[in-house]
Amino acid sequence: MATRWGAVSLIVAAGIAAALQVGKAAIAAPMLRADLGLGLSAIGWLTGVFALLGLVGGIPAGALVAAIGGRRILVLGLLVTAAGSALGASAGSFAWLLVSRIVEGAGFLLITVAAPSILEHVAQRSRRDLAFALWSCFMPAGMAIAMLAGPLFDGWRDIWWASAGLALAVGIAVRCVLPPDGQRRRWSWQGLAVDATATVRAGGPLGLAAAFALYSLMFFALFGFLPVLLMERMQVTHQMAGLLSALATAANILGNLAAGLLLSRGVGRGTLLAGASLAMGVAGLGIFLPVLPDMPTFGLCVLFSAVGGLIPAVLLSSAPLAVPTAGLVPIVLGLMVQGNNLGQIAGPVAVGSAIQSHGWPAAAVIVGVAALAGMATAVTLGRALRPVSYRA
Template sequence: MTIAAYAAIPRNTHWGVVSVVVGSGIVTAMQVGKAAIATPLLQTDLSLDLAAAGWLTGIFAVLGLIGGIPAGTLVARAGDRRMLIFGLGVIALGTVIGAMAPGFPVLLASRALEGFGFLLVTVAGPAILHRVVQLGQRDLAFALWSCFMPAGMALAMLAGPLFSDWRTLWWGNAGLAAAAIVAGLAIVPAAPARVSVSWRSAASDALRVLTSREPVLLAVCFASYSLMFFALFSFLPVLLMEQMEIAHGTAGLLSSVATGANIIGNLAAGYLLARGTSRSALLSGAYLIMGLTGIGIFLQVFGGTPTLTLCILFSGVGGLIPATLISSASLVAPSAALAPVVIGLIMQGSNLGQVIGPVTIGGAIASYGWKAAAGIILISGLIATIAVLVVSFSDEPTPKSPSEEANR
């Protein structure tokens, strides 16, 4: 079955399916947030410093760092629903292993396994939405999808302090992953037929995208955003506990509020883009505001309440970035058929930032204190702003070439 035939399948939007897919994404994002809220407990139980705790978040994205494009091809060959269910199963398995881990090495390995499941879910989810959502309603569906990361992290930070220890939190997340598997099997329909993809053509597609300027720059932009976001939110509960001298549970609640503000930014991006707002202006403005607020947060020049306000602003404005970058994939793709490959590359950039951010910031804080993080945040914001200003966004996706269509 060719990509053109696959795209021509009539679709009716099934919002129940959309809800399950977005819910599955939220469950996967909770696996990121649980490490952040459990950091104080892990430090006590396993005698970890912040650098080691940063690895528990950073290792989560290592497979995604190199596997975004291959995962997209795997989803196309094996079926999006099947890979969604399999990814959730891998997350459940990794979480169970982590809950029983005798020490840091096994826990770290379990986090890498969870990260593999995360990669599959985050690649399969958009593929399912593309299949079941009508063209005129995709902006809304993908705006909802782009909220999965902040929503999942916020829920994890809100619920984390309710558990007596970090192992119980891990078991609870395994149960959520199992529930998502059941919902996916019951509600998400299988694709009518799978796309036939040649591994040789897949390699050619990947090379074409990797040698195109705009897709690579978008990946750099997402890497910078992800680095900035996870640099803060991987350690926000600890920062608030030190800055405001509050209890673990209150720090989790405040962190969830700050993280949840990112959802507003994601939804606002869809609205602003529909109103004709320049993508370059939207992205560059968001990066600069994140960089400046990051300085105020990590230099700790303000009191507790102003610092929390800056965290909320950092998160809310930052939410404009993911939805804008993901929706721009088809605008910078060498051809319309290569848009999924561009998305895979962008997600690899996201995972690069997710790896570098917590590890770099954790090490900097451990060696030089919280102020060391301010410079890293500002430099990341400036790099992304420069990259955005170089990108040329076309108004419409580039049409598919006849030779490319014939090869599919």
């Protein structure tokens, strides 16, 4: 079967629509602080709580994808995302805005589990690493678009309405363009328990989830607050902070694509993961500790993002290598989404609280510890993952 690149592009577009919901909270932070009087800790919760449902619902979402079908769940996720964003645009208080972010998080969860599952059916096995590398671009691409477009709106509510409309439009396109769902597994709570147990006991999937959690923690520790950091450190305008943040975020795409190329040339997965974790840790120290001038600090933000982009692409393309049986790929992806969301919650919340209490240097400690843990996890994964086809 030939790889359907049009379908791959639409799947990536669905991911970008989901990632916009993450990035909009960061770029809208100055607007939210002015309009609702929110502190950095509250902004951290708006960024982190988005991932709350993903933290506990990744494996069940994977089971739903296996039972109901990837396209159906992808469309549902986009519709839920649109509804959550519309609810947020109408919110009159921090509490309701927080609730709307949880709804958006449910949509994000469904999208990020369903979309890569569909890639298994639209991409040739020989093109799988490239397809997953393209898919892994969705987060930096969506966040970069949010950073660029956000300052062009008059207020944060307009940003929320626009992101709702985009999610709805992509959902309609997915329903019309993507091929129908193929063979599905039968849903039952007992079957879910058996599949989840088999996935966790395999070891590799748990390692992938842990590595994703550590990467996500480091990434969102910086990018959850980058516009605010740039405005305070470099004294730039909101629009310029958005432009610089978009540039730094988009650099992540370079790492995503480079991972596909390096894997195809035989570079070890553990080597890529360990090296990228080390580079993110060192760059994070230079960013958060006030030891460098403004422009070198921003250059480290770009490096942090670009090298870090290797990690999600390697991890996502490794899911088929870690499953005990081929039918459990959606469950593995769901577990990885749980890890991703754990880091997405822990990063902004921990860093936001640490910065508010102890200043920006406190974030350097969090990122440094996460980088060391990421290197240790990479060594373990390098031994566990082998470039082989699914096991029967």
